[in-house]
Amino acid sequence: PKPAPEPAFADRVKARIDQGVAGEADVREVGAIVDEELNKRLAAKGVDTMAEEMRDLKVQQDRLWQERNAIPWSDDERRRANWDEVKRLGTRYEELRRTLPALQEATVRETLADIRPLGGVTQRWAKGTRREIRDAVEAACESYPTDWLQMSRDKSELLGKKVARGFYSPRDNSINLSEHGGLESVAFHEFGHRIEDVNRRVGQIEAEFYDRRTAGESLRWLGKGYRQDEKTRFDQFVEPYMGKDYRPAYGGSSQFFEVWTMGVEAMFRRTYDLASDPEYRHLILGILAAL
Numbered sequence: 001p002k003p004a005p006e007p008a009f010a011d012r013v014k015a016r017i018d019q020g021v022a023g024e025a026d027v028r029e030v031g032a033i034v035d036e037e038l039n040k041r042l043a044a045k046g047v048d049t050m051a052e053e054m055r056d057l058k059v060q061q062d063r064l065w066q067e068r069n070a071i072p073w074s075d076d077e078r079r080r081a082n083w084d085e086v087k088r089l090g091t092r093y094e095e096l097r098r099t100l101p102a103l104q105e106a107t108v109r110e111t112l113a114d115i116r117p118l119g120g121v122t123q124r125w126a127k128g129t130r131r132e133i134r135d136a137v138e139a140a141c142e143s144y145p146t147d148w149l150q151m152s153r154d155k156s157e158l159l160g161k162k163v164a165r166g167f168y169s170p171r172d173n174s175i176n177l178s179e180h181g182g183l184e185s186v187a188f189h190e191f192g193h194r195i196e197d198v199n200r201r202v203g204q205i206e207a208e209f210y211d212r213r214t215a216g217e218s219l220r221w222l223g224k225g226y227r228q229d230e231k232t233r234f235d236q237f238v239e240p241y242m243g244k245d246y247r248p249a250y251g252g253s254s255q256f257f258e259v260w261t262m263g264v265e266a267m268f269r270r271t272y273d274l275a276s277d278p279e280y281r282h283l284i285l286g287i288l289a290a291l
Helices: 008-018 024-044 047-070 076-113 131-141 146-155 183-198 200-213 259-269 278-290
Strands: 159-162 167-169 174-177
Touching: 008 024, 008 278, 024 047, 024 076, 024 200, 024 278, 047 076, 076 259, 076 278, 131 159, 131 174, 131 183, 146 183, 167 183, 174 183, 183 200, 183 259, 200 259, 200 278, 259 278
Parallel strands: 159 174
Antiparallel strands: 167 174
16 A cells, blocks of 8 residues: 655655754744644644633632631531632643643654654663663653654763752763653753754754843853852743753853743643744744754
8 A cells, every 4th residue: 555645744754854954943944834734633622711710710729828818717508619720720730731742742743753753762771770760761762763762872872860859960971860850851952952962953953042132241250049050041931940041050051941842841741831932842842843
């Protein structure tokens, strides 16, 4: 039988890649084509509608809590009715909170899979790796390009640890995950740093994008909860951490940034809303499709 024809959008993406992807502007052009298709698929699955419902539920819950504070303790019937409604809304909110990231991840993955192979390469794990860390990273790897995974496997074993604050260390090739934010989301983020380590083109494109976006802006402390040497350029990023610059700590040169890792986490797990920053979305999708 004849193979099924590729979606038209994939032909457009591949044609644009064949024209050459020299810099971050080219990457974003590729990403814009992917984003157009992705948005159609997300809309067809009701993802945006579900996200809007979550926002509405949060507003309703806040209103009910305010109303509860005004109900006299002696009015058991009204307090019980209020509490029942709070629980009902909370149950639906938690249902969506669990469902939405998985649906987002699956939709992004199926869209990218029309362009290039994803997953299929198991990482090599060092002795002492915690099983839940390995499992979380391997699950995230199924959404990463296959050739990137092979680069990582060829470079070295990985050591998976559980820590209070996640990080990737190129010194001992360790991926350190915390449960803050959920292991699934943190796994996408920290394995993204692994990709920066094994595919230096990602960091080069990040640097171009970052330097253009933050031109003329000075580094500033990230604020409470961060070390004094953790500094960022705020730009118009939806989260200040996206602008963190590691280069001063590495003598002025580093392939590590947070633009890519925060972006890939947001793209797959909806941890941050990039809707207000389309060129950032295009950068992340372009990196995933073209590099």
